[in-house]
Amino acid sequence: MGATLHISYLALYFAAILVLVAAMIGISSLLGQRHMARATAQPFESGMLPVGDARLRFPIQFYLVAMLFVLFDLESVFIYAWAIAIRPAGWNGYLAMLVFIGVLLAALGYLWRLGALDWGPKPRLRPAPPASR
Numbered sequence: 470m471g472a473t474l475h476i477s478y479l480a481l482y483f484a485a486i487l488v489l490v491a492a493m494i495g496i497s498s499l500l501g502q503r504h505m506a507r508a509t510a511q512p513f514e515s516g517m518l519p520v521g522d523a524r525l526r527f528p529i530q531f532y533l534v535a536m537l538f539v540l541f542d543l544e545s546v547f548i549y550a551w552a553i554a555i556r557p558a559g560w561n562g563y564l565a566m567l568v569f570i571g572v573l574l575a576a577l578g579y580l581w582r583l584g585a586l587d588w589g590p591k592p593r594l595r596p597a598p599p600a601s602r
Contacts, residue, residue: 530588537580544573 512519551558551566558565580586 528588530585533585534588537585541573541577544569 547569548566551562555562
C-alpha cells in the first residue's frame with residue numbers, strides 16, 4: 470500500500486510539472502511580442518555586437534596552460550582548508566603540508582623547465598652558419 474502511494478504522489482508531481490510548463494509556454498505565446506526587426510535576429514552578448522567569426526583556433530598550449538591553472542587552483546583549495554584547520558592538525562599537519570607544497574613546487578618547476586607554461590609563439594631557430602676555415 471505504501472509503495473503505490475509514493476508512486477501516485479510521484480505521478481501527480483510529474484503531471485503538475487507538465488501542466489505548469491504547458492501553461493508557461495502557452496501564456497508566453499499569447500502575451501509575447503510578435504515583431505521581427507532586422508536587429509532582432511542578430512546575436513547580442515554583453516552589450517556588444519559580435520565582430521568576426523566565433524570559431525577561432527587557439528594553439529594547444531593555451532588549453533594546456535588552462536588545465537594546469539585549474540589543477541594548481543584546486544591545490545590552493547586544499548591549502549586553504551588546511552589553513553582553516555591548522556590548530557587541530559598540529560605539527561603533523563604542518564609537516565604534511567610542507568611536503569605537499571614541496572611536491573607542488575617541484576611539479577611547477579618541472580612543467581616550467583619542459584616549457585609547458587609557454588603558450589606564445591615559439592621562436593624559430595636559425596641554422597648555425599657554416600664554419601670558415
